[in-house]
Amino acid sequence: MPYDLGATARLTAQCRDPDGTATTAATATVTVTLPDSSTATPTATETATPGTYHADYVTEQPGRHTVRWQFTDPAHAYTDVLDVLEAAPPAILSLADAKQHLNIRSSDDDGEVRYWNNVTTRAVEFYTGPIVPRSITEEHTVRSAVTVVLLHTPVQEVTAVASLLTGGTAPDVADLAVNGATGEVYRPDGGRLSGRLRFTYRAGRTTIRENFPAAARIILGHLWRTQRAGRRGGVAGGGDDYSVTDPIPGIGYAVPNRALELLAPDRLPPGVA
Template identity: 45%
Template sequence: MALLTLAEAKAQLDIESTAHDTELQLYIDSLAAVIESYVGPVEDRQVTELAQAHGGVVCLLNTPVVSVASLTPALSGGTAYTPDLLQVDGPSGVIRLLSGGYLCGGPWTVTYTAGRGGVPPTVKLAALILLQHLWRTQNGAARGGGPADDYSVTEPIPGFGYAVPNRVLQLLEPYKRGPGIG
């Protein structure tokens, strides 16, 4: 699963030739980092992380979580847990024991899939609009189509500067990451 394919990008930009495919692929490949810095993982990926238990649960850093493959003690000894013994809250990345028992100490080695199990249509639309905006700033309005001021960003957005139009952030808002664990 990809955030955008080359064919989707070319359709958005009304590009029919292959002359810009290499450059355009660089733009496509760069979109995920920008989008995911705001909403967390979109494209599914396997993650292995060392985590500590606090309050009887383990909190994962890369959310949302699609599934957990294993939870094992990083040090020798201790009990390993299989997925059928765990309850995972996908949006928050919190792992609990189904038995109601407490996970203690650590470090725990957790192998899991972070992402969304598919790219939500609103996130895909945000990626297409961001692609069009970035393509226009590099290559001019003539190659991106539409009026020159259609993608204007008049105020820098904290953490994003002028690179991400407000319309993209508004589309991503329902998927925005919560505050980090302190």
């Protein structure tokens, strides 16, 4: 499961000899490669179990990390990955709401519930665009245009514009207006936009209407049930609420039809993010 930004990730590995037997190594090192390609080398320590090592790494950046273990005498290596969440990952449902819907009362499965809750948010926003407000940065090459169309709607505000060209200029944010529903950015004075520009803006809803968390609950219940078949826990009832009779273009069988019905008033036109 992904780690929260700033949490300590306990990294583990075993040193094995050529026969596959776990054994104590002369040296053990671990290198963590961060998303920006920098590296960290937390101290590797053998545990009470011979041949089993761990190292504690305090996460510093969100994103995918590569973990490389290297042992000597015997020579052995092991590579793994770990993911770190954003400082404020978007989620339509709180952990408490998600657990309440799934009828889970203990904290034993909190990590797994959070994971599928985040997946559920991505599934809902596949149809609606951003719901939970977040900052987005994207680049546009503009050849003297009246408007620039941002990719993710609804747009709340444009917070910064920068030129990516040496000596280039960018319009002042105060001189721009934005159509939140369509993502169109323009100059109210009729001036034109040009250059290679990086836009930073906030997208999402200021008010999260009831149909969004309702659809999220149905999707979460469906994913939880299919991933944990035969295990204790889950959603009481269900039936047609979680049925998927036909594959949905672009997302297959992950979203029940009833959730789509709830999202229908707010679904984006085809091709709009």
